[in-house]
Amino acid sequence: MKEKSKLQTRKLLDKGRRSLLRGIFSRTTVIAILLILQVLFLMSAFSWFQQYQSYFRAVEIILEIFAVLYLVNSEMDALSRITWLLLIMITPLLGVLFLIYTKLDWGYRGLKARLSDLTTLSQPYLPENTIVVNELKKEHSTTYNLVKYFRRTRDGFPVYTGTKVTYFPSGEAKFAELKKQLLQAKKYIFLEYFIIDEGLMWGEILAILEQKVNEGVEVRVMYDGMIEFSTLSFDYTKRLATLGIKAKAFSSISPFISTYYNYRDHRKIVVIDGEVAFTGGVNLADEYINHIERFGHWKDTAIMLEGKAVDVFTILFLQMWSITDQNPDFQAYLGQHQKPIETDGYIIPYGDSPLDTDKIGENVYIDILNHAHDYVHIMTPYLILNSELEHAIRFAAERGVEVIIIMPGIPDKPVPYALAKTYYEPLIKAGVKIYEYTPGFVHAKVFVSDQIKAVVGTINLDYRSLYHHFECATYLYKASAISHIERDFQETLAKSQQVTLESLKKESLSTKITGHLVKTIAPLL
Incomplete structure (x- = not known):
């Protein structure tokens, strides 16, 4: 018994040492160290500059004046302006340099330009239905004015009828219906989530996705790159590829400081054959279906769309997927919408991007x-x-x-x-x-x-x-x-x-x- 106990203890120690070594030499640790070194370098450069502050005081004052004038005349909300003014007041030079750095947004200009091009390419596939718009106009509804606002935005999201809406008051309810709908997929499945975590929920969905791939269904999975630090490994896209699933991490973390990382993909989208779509607060992790408890009972919601309005979510997914890919064939993935659906109100699916001026x-x-x-x-x-x-x-x-x-x-x-x-x-x-x-x-x-x-x-x-x-x-x-x-x-x-x-x-x-x-x-x- 003692020998068995010693063997178990040795195994646990070996496992602990291997975990520690993986942690020390992991990509996460390397990136963290490189980021820290860059921050230290910036601080050292700032300290060096401070030694000669007396020589550059006039330049510093000019920069502060321009920064204050910029903030006062900017379109920022009042609290954001106050935050920046406080930072500049406490540490003038560092505050001004940080403001310049964030407004230049190094690292995202290419992303902004690419997404703008994709938005332009997708415009013809989101046409305005003048009959539906005129119906709203006759009602003298304030929703008609909101529809006009949506059409003025960069993306031009239209209003739809001919769409069925199902509301889910919990993650468990959404999970049950999602599995049913995934099993019915014939052409493709698109999934875009902020968080995917290995466990019961993702395990069951992944099993269905693997089954559908074997049936010839195209499956694409996209998740935010930040979770490579928390829930998934850095090689997870390759692991999914071995199952025949196309996968991408949006904005993966690299060892270089950039405001790019400020922009995360917080969307939750599922599109099946262009005919069914899900969205809402529910991510693909076990706490969202209360299989595990993190902060007491987890209350969440989601909805499912069936019909014409699904087109918006199809296009939103393809836009994000194609940022680092070739231009998509939007038409090939839009639903045929041949199933008759009784009109059930007016539906406007929409996306929001941090890279434009539309709030x-x-x-x-x-x-x-x-x-x-x-x-x-x-x-x-x-x-x-x-x-x-x-x-x-x-x-x-x-x-x-x-x-x-x-x-x-x-x-x-x-x-x-x-x-x-x-x-x-x-x-x-x-x-x-x-x-x-x-x-x-x-x-x-x-x-x-x-x-x-x-x-x-x-x-x-x-x-x-x-x-x-x-x-x-x-x-x-x-x-x-x-x-x-x-x-x-x-x-x-x-x-x-x-x-x-x-x-x-x-x-x-x-x-x-x-x-x-x-x-x-x-x-x-």
Whole structure:
């Protein structure tokens, strides 16, 4: 028995040593070391420059003046400008150089140009249906004005009818339907996700994908390159290739500092044969279906589209896939839409890119808030608001609209959670009702208003999601699924506890201090 115990101990030690060596000599470690060395080099260069600061003081002052003038006249929101001005005030030269560095955006110019070209190429495949638009115009609906806004954006997203919408109030419900739909694929399967993590959920989906490849179905998988540091190995695309699956990591991390890394692919898209599409908050990891518990019960949502509106998600996927590939044949992958689908409201799927000037995600949310009559109900995991969005939420409540926001009861990140708390008091005083989901974490990104409008997608109420990530969502108007979304909201609300001004006073001092300190750099989070 002792010998057996010693052998087991030796095996564990050997395994530990191998893991340690893999960690030390892994690509992650090498990249981290090279990044640290670059940061140290920049700091050393700055220190060297400081020695001769007296000689260059006039240049420094001129740079500061130009930086302040730029910020005052820029299109940034007020809080972003304040953040930059504070940074320049505290460390003038370093702040100005950092501002120049971020605005030059070294490392992404090629990406921006390529995506712009792909957007132009895809325009003919997103035609405007004048009959549908005129129907909305006759209704004198504010959604008609929103449709005109969508057509003015760089991507020109159209409004659709002839599309069926199914709403899923949980990751488990989406997972069950997704497997059914994947098994029915005949031509191709496209998957684009922010997070893929090995486990039960991805394992079952991967098994289906492998089966479909053997049946002759084309399968493409795309995920954000940041997860190569956390959930997947750096060679995962090659591993999928051995199964016959085409795979790509968007913006993989390399040992060179670039603002490119600020732009993450936060989308969750599945397209099957151009006829069925999924989106929403649910990633491909076990916590999203509550197979494992991370932050209590995980509350999430998703929707499935069947019909004409799926074309938008097909094109969004092909645009992202083709950034590092040849121009796609958009027409070859668009659905035939021969299956008759009874019109169920008006559907506008859309994407949001950090590489253009269209703040689509934010503008859609503000439009809903500004035109609400009775209520706006919101589920979001984060609440880091700029001045425009905060004003829209407060003003809606102040003019008598019932605005309710459901936030996590158990946060996944303590700092953004503390920051969110700093917005609670002014919102509550304006009449906004804030609840926290007692069983756990809310990851849903949902707006629903007046029983006739809703948005389900990937867009959080924070700076990163609204300004720095590639996102997507679906706007619904007069669709039957909206009543299901509202019912789910009410069921979630019943499991949540209201935040009051009195309960805010009981928050820990560390949470209050953290929130107010971090608020000065909120746009960077």
